[in-house]
Amino acid sequence: MNSPQFGRLYFVIIGHRDQPLFEFEALKQEENLSIPREDYRHLCQFVAHAALDAVEANLTGPTGTQMFFKNIDRFNEWSVSAFVTTSQIKFLLLHPVRDESQSALRKEEADIIRNFFFAVYEHFIKLMLNPFYELDSEITSRGFREKVHQSVKKHLLNL
Amino acid sequence: MQSTTTRQAPTASLPQRSMNPPDLPDPLFNLPPEVIPDPQPFIALCGLDFVHNATHRTIWECFASNRGADRLPILYQIVPADHEYPVSKIKKSYEYGTVPGGILKKNWIRKHMLEVPALVVLFADLEWDDPAFAEKKIACSSKIATVRASLAGRSTRIALVLVQSRPHTFAPGEPSPDSEKVNGLCNSCELTLKQVFFLPNNDQLMGYVIRLETALSEMVQQYYLNESKRVRGHRDAVMRMASQNLSLLVRHQFKIGYFNEFRQDKQTSLKHYQQAYLNLQQIRQDGGFEVKTVAMIIMYRICRLSFRLACPVDAISNFRKHLEVFRVYKGPLDLAYQHEAWLFRQNYIFGVIFDEAIQSGLSAIPSENPGVYFTKAADHMKLRQKNCLQFPPQQLSFVPTPPVDGEFYGQLILSVPSNSTEVPIAVYLQNCERAVNHTGWMIYLLNTAIAHFRKHRCNRTALMLFNRIGDEYSVIGAYDKAQAxxxxxxxxxxxxxxxxxxxxxxxxxxxxSALIPNVAEFIRSTLEAICGESYLQQNDRLQLQETLMQILSGDRPDFRNLLRPQSQMAYQKWGSLPPEALLCVLDMDNVFSCVECHCSFDRPSFAAHEMITMTARLALTSPLPIPFSELQVVLSNPAYNSSCVVSGDTAHLNLVPDRVEEFKFQFQPLNEDVGRRISISKIILKMGTADKSSFILVWSHFGTTERPRQTHCAGFPFQLTGNESVPELQTSVDIIKRPPKVQVTAAAQELLLVGETFRLPIVVHNHEAALISNVQLHVACDDHGAVGKVTFASTGSAATFINDSTSPLSDIPPGESVDAAVLIRCIMGLKTRIRITLTYDLTEPSFQCAAETTILIQSVNPLQIKFMSRELHSEEYSSEKHVLPAGEDLIYFTVIRNASPVAIVLGAAELKFPEESVERVTVTPSYLTGVQLIEDEEAQDVWFLRIRAKCPPGSLIPMGPFVLTWNRRGSDQPSAMTFIPVPDLQVKSAHSPVKVYLTLPTQVTQFEPLNLAYGIVNSSEQLLDLHILLSTNDEYVLHGEKETHVRLGPHMDTVVHCSIVPINVGYMRLPEFEIQCGPDVDCREWIDAHLPKTVFVMPKNISSGDASVDRLMTTNVV
Incomplete structure (x- = not known):
């Protein structure tokens, strides 16, 4: 078993046909990669893709009107939180389970992730208002990536 | 003769249930089989002669069969009367202080489940009126004494059941006639009355057995309650001691819980199990095998009970806590796999319980379903395998058998052969572990998990597990399954x-694919992997392509870069491939290949005389160039295929990355394809050398409209270098006819009239360079709605009008014109387009062409015909009501109006009517013949008719039709004959017996006497006595009698005369004529309708014959 990959974050925006529109990986500086980067991404996508089941199950359940779903799925050392926009675009964040003895996400952690999601949502809405952006197409905007990067720095670095 | 199975049935045994799938043994942390089922109270039945006595057999079957959910959960077993029960140990007080050898004894559950009964029931055939009652009573009591003796030290209850075929029924309270016998029996057996039962052996045996069962069950409950109290006493004694013996505490708590489970008191059991679990945690044995085993057993019972009590949330949270508690107890490093095995087992067991709960009605959610636990179990199995395999294998001199539990759960006994030397325990265990089929387990677990995820609509999670199974298959070498x-x-x-x-x-x-080896799949996947969109690293892509190039050039590939340790195996397998394995056809649909292929016709349609041009573009996104040997485009008509091939000799098919190669094809369309559509059905690209290896890439579904190129490639747009734009993909092309060079001119200058035959002139001018032959003029209606309403005929011969007419024309030399015509007839007024098509053949080169033109025609109905009628002698105006009396003279008008702007000439007109009902009074010549009508002009024709008197009043006389012959003015076509329907005549119902007529002179002058002669006709069959009154007014002076009396015989007439002198000029009211002739004759209506009311009086000094006066008079009359 590889040592758990703490401090790693993987954020993905998923469109209506289950396709990833935007991917973002955050890696702390001091970290050394124990598994190849490509394998890591592959694993992240695997986990994120499988977590869509849980998101959809929540959307059809009694919590269907909610936007933010914390800790919706778990896979080994990762926890998955989700945010669903009103237009049914899904944001997924893979973040490490912080403490081994504490499996539940702490209250303030939930708030941090919620704030991060809302910050990205705001950028996303601005992107959607751009007439040159076509719905459900891959997000290639450098400005958007930059803004997400800033949001990650602002909200998630302490996670 | 009893069957063997039935004979063996009375010996109840433990259900041999194991949680492991049959072909996957696992020696570690198996749940003991006796722990798995729910405890059932155990009752021993003795004294039943199962083999020889039919009655006893029936009684046993009543007990043993049909143990459904409605029966009490009780386990019965037949034992002989002298059965030896396990000897009870006498608890000694000093035992509380000693340290026991373990926590839970292995045989305890089994003993209480199957060996120590809660109740022994002795069956005896004893009738009250049995002559040998006393002897049987003694036999009975001796049997009971035997049983009691063998149960010495146990608190097992004893009951006696008397099987009677002649039972006494007595009301409660009433002293039984046999009470003495009963009491005697009880006394001799040392039983109370409550322990003796009577079982009547009759038809309702089943019902009695169920009642007996209920009574027995109460005794059993009491037994288990006492047992649990007894153990509770031991527990309390342990708890009172200064240094608590935790192992004993756990044991006692577990026993109390288990005894309560016998009583079906689940809540109490759960409480004690949880207490036992808490006590167990206090035993500090890090990684202790025994503690973990016992914890597993207790947790199994806890979770099972929680699910039974419909508290799945409790079960899940208990289970999570359980894992958290034991997560840190990893045990010694060289046996680390044991911890993983334990974790695997916990998850697996929980998954099984969860699944059982779902099968009995629980509903799970996607995030909490058994699949999650089976997946986790598979994860731990993977780690277990990894931990186990990291130790260097050390062979033993013997094959180790897996260790088994000793006296206590979790205390293993190794069976080492006596002749072998000292064996390290770790090596022994590791060798046992190596025998476990980890991969088989993982595949089994993942498959189970997939089934659960599918059931709970987690298809993506299931998909992820599919790929993990694929990995496991490839580990064990089942490459075929992995590839699928x-x-x-x-x-x-x-x-x-x-x-x-x-x-x-x-x-x-x-x-x-390389390891199977599956050449086609390997090549196709490689083509996809080296594509520019692939997320593989450049280095990997390069290596993959090098391997591909080796195969293409016919060499045996070495997979050193791709499959490092297994490359030798793959190399050998490829070497043993038959040569035809390297010739394969690859279906490239649904593949993001590195070769992008784009083929399109240059235009959407081509004419028959043009060359069809088509462009194929190939682009490569792989890191290195790839040579191809042939490109072929297969069209829907195979006749063109030879024109659409490019082979390696003639063109540069060596594709270079990021450069688009264009290939132009052109061919002449065949005459048979004119009017059809040709489409691209396939594109075939060949690579490799034909002799050693040849791969044919096929893109089919290419030309179909449902799957254009964009979805075909799922969104990877065709990439072209430079600024060249890709034209829209044209995968099919229409072959249309050669455009004609013949001009067809036609125009309907005038309005068409409905019913007439209209001649439409058409001019055909040949602009072709050659003579045109086989010229056919085809006319049809263009508008679908007007078909059938407009008909055509060719000129010349006796024309029949049909919906589309075809008329041949003569051959036309170049530059010349031919006049033709077509006849048109409309049956109603409309506006429509007609299409005139001219087809002709050209001989050199041979083409069939068609010129087409459409023109608009409009038709109107010129005839607007009105029919009017009136009675000749009536004062009423002529009307279109056609209600007329029989036997009177009638005037029938036909009014013909020209409603079209075209002038028409009328011909003969004829009114048809039934001769038997209507007769013609006077034959007048028709004035219509030759009359010309321009727009809005009218012509009238008049018929004098009389309805025959025999026609009954109120009947309808069908009239018509009115046949009118007419033509357009100046037309050379035959006249049209129009049949116009005529409204029916209705015979007036009212019939007056007296008719009065008055005829006025044509001119009345002021101050000149006017003689009025009222003709009176009696048309009835009787003599009428008429009293005639004439009223006067001041506009004239009346001479004669104002009142007259007339007597008229049947069908006789008379005339009443009077004379008036008009005083004023202008309209003058005539005297009001009144006839009184009894109550049953009323002729006022007739008089109102037929006698004139006024007359126009001329001044005296205007001479007669003045035209203006004439006109005035005429107008008045009409």
């Missing part, structure tokens, strides 16, 4: 564009 699973996964991820997952799976697919 990867293909399935690839198809799904390709659809949703998870490129990284997709590329990684692709790499696995390539490796597996």
């Amino acid at each position: 699973l990867f293909s399935q996964g690839l198809a799904e991820y390709r659809k949703s564009k998870w490129s990284v997952i997709f590329s990684q799976l692709l790499l696995r697919q390539i490796r597996v």
Whole structure:
């Protein structure tokens, strides 16, 4: 078993046909990669893709009107939180389970992730208002990536 | 003769249930089989002669069979009367202080479940009136004494059941006649009355058995309650001691819980099990095998009870806590796999319980379903395998058998042969572990998990597990199965564009295909993997392509870069491939290949005399160039295929990355394809050398409209270098006819009239350079709605009007014109387009061409005909009501109006009517013949008719038709004959017996006497006595009698005269004529209708014959 990959974050925006529109990986500086980067991404996508089941199950359940779903799925050392926009675009964040003895996400952690999601949502809405952006197409905007990067720095670095 | 199975049935045994699937043994942390079932109270039945006595057999079957959910959960067993029960140990007080050898004894559950009964029931055949009652009573009591003796020290209850075929029924309270016998029996057996039962042996045996069962069950409950109290006493004694013996505490708590389970008191059991679990945690044995085993057993019972009590949330949270508590007890490093095995087992067991709960009605949610636990179990199994395999294998001199539990659960006994030397325990255990089929387990667990995820609508999670199974298969060398699973996964991820997952799976697919070896799959996956969109690293792509190039050039590939340790195996397998394995056809649909292929016709349609041009473009996104040997485009008509081939000799088919190669094809369309559509059905690209290896890439479904290129490639747009734009893909082309060079001119200058035959002139001018032959003029209606309402005929011969007419024309030399015509007839007024098509043949070169033109025609109905009628002698105006009396003279008018702007000439007119009902009074010549009518002019014709008197009043006389012959003015076509329907005549119902007529002179002058002669006719069959009154007014002076009396015989007439002198000029009211002739004759209506009311009086000094006066008079009359 590889040592758990703490401090790693993987954020993905998923469109209506289950396709990833935007991917973002955050890696702390001091970290050394124990598994190849490509394998890591592959694993992240695997986990994120499988977590869509849980998101959809929540959307059809009694919590269907909610936007933010914390800790919706778990896979080994990762926890998955989700945010669903009103237009049914899904944001997924893979973040490490912080403490081994504490499996539940702490209250303030939930708030941090919620704030991060809302910050990205705001950028996303601005992107959607751009007439040159076509719905459900891959997000290639450098400005958007930059803004997400800033949001990650602002909200998630302490996670 | 009893069957063997029935004979053996009375010996109840433990259900041999194991949680492991049959072909996957696992020696570690198996749940003991006796722990798995729910405890059932155990009752021993003795004294039943099962084999020889039919009655006893029936009684036993009543007890043993049909143990459904409605029966009490009780386990019965037949034992002989002298059965030896396990000897009870006498608890000694000093035992509380000693340290026991373990926590839970292995045989305890089994003993209480199957060996120590809660109740022994002795059956005896004893009738009250049995002559040998006393002897049997003694036999009975001796049997009971035997049983009691063998149960010495146990608190097992004893009951006596008397099987009677002649039972006494007595009301409660009433002293029984046999009470003495009963009491005597009880006394001799040392039983109370409550322990003796009577079982009547009759038809309702089953019902009595169920009642007996209920009574017995109460005794059993009491037994288990006492047992649990007894153990509770031991527990309390342990708890009172200064240094608590935790192992004993756990044991006692567990026993109390288990005894309560016998009583079906689940809540109490749960409480005690939880207490036992808490006490167990206090035993500090890090990684202790025994503690973990016992914890597993207790947790199994806790979770099972929680699910039974419909508290799945409690079960899940208890289970999570359980894992948290024991997570840190990893045990010694060289046996670390044991901890993983334990974790695997916990998850697996929980998954099984969860699944059982779902089968009995629990509903799970996607995030909490058994699949989650089976997946975790598979994860731990993977780690277990990894931990186990990291130790260097050390062979033993013997094959170790897996250790078994000793006296206590979790205390293992190794069976080492006596002749072998000292064996390290770890090595022994590791060798046992190596025998476990970890991969088989993982595949089993993942498959189970997939089934659960599918059931709970987690298809993507299931898909992820599919790929993990694929990995496991490739580990154990089942490459075929792995490849099938990867293909399935690839198809799904390709659809949703998870490129990284997709590329990684692709790499696995390539490796597996190389190891099978499956050449077609290998080549196809490689083509996909080296594509520019692939998320593989450049280095990997290069290596893959090098391997591909080796195969293409006919060499045996070495997979050193791709499959490092297994490359030798793959190399050998490829070497043993038959040569035809390297010749294969690859279906490139649904593949993101590195070769992008684009083929399109240059235009949407081509004419028959043009060359069809088509362009194929090929682009390569792989890191290195790839040579191809042939490109072929297959069209829907195979006749063109030879024109659409490019082979390596003639063109540069060596594709270079990021450069688009264009190939132009052109061919002449065949005459048979004119009017059809040709489409691209396939594109075939060949690579490799034909003699050693040849791969044919086929893109089919290419030309179909449902799957254009964009979806075909799922969103990877065709990439072209430079600024060249890709024209819209044209995968099919229409072959249309050669455009004609013949001019067809036609125009309907005038309005067409409905019913007439209209001649439409058409001019055909030949602009072709050659003579045109086989010229056919075809006319039809263009508007679908007007078909049938407009008909055509060719000129010349006796024309029949049909919906579309074809008339041949003579051959036309170049530059000349021919006049033709077509006849048109409309049956109603409309506006429509007609299409005139001219087809002709050209001989050199041979083409069939068609020129077409459409013109608009409009037709109107010129005839607007009105029919009017009136009675000749009536004062009423002529009307279109046609209600007329029989036997009177009538005037019938036909009014013909020209409603069209075209002038027409009328011909003969004829009114048809039934001769038997209507007769013609006077034959007048028709004035219509030759009359010309321009727009809005009218012509009238008049018929004098009389309805025959025999026609009954109120009947309808059908009239018509009115046949009118007419023509357009100046037309040379035959006249049209129009049949106009005529309204029916209705015979007036009212019939007056007296008719009065008055005829006025044509001119009345002021101050000149006017003689009025009222003609009176009696048309009835009787003599009438008429009293005639004439009223006067001041506009004239009346001479004669104002009142007259007339007597008229049947069908006789008379005339009443009077004379008036008009005083004023202008309209003058005439005297009011009144006839009184009894109550039954009323002729006022007739008089109102037929006698004139006024007359116009001329001044005296205007001479007669003045034209203006004439006109005035005429107007008045009409």
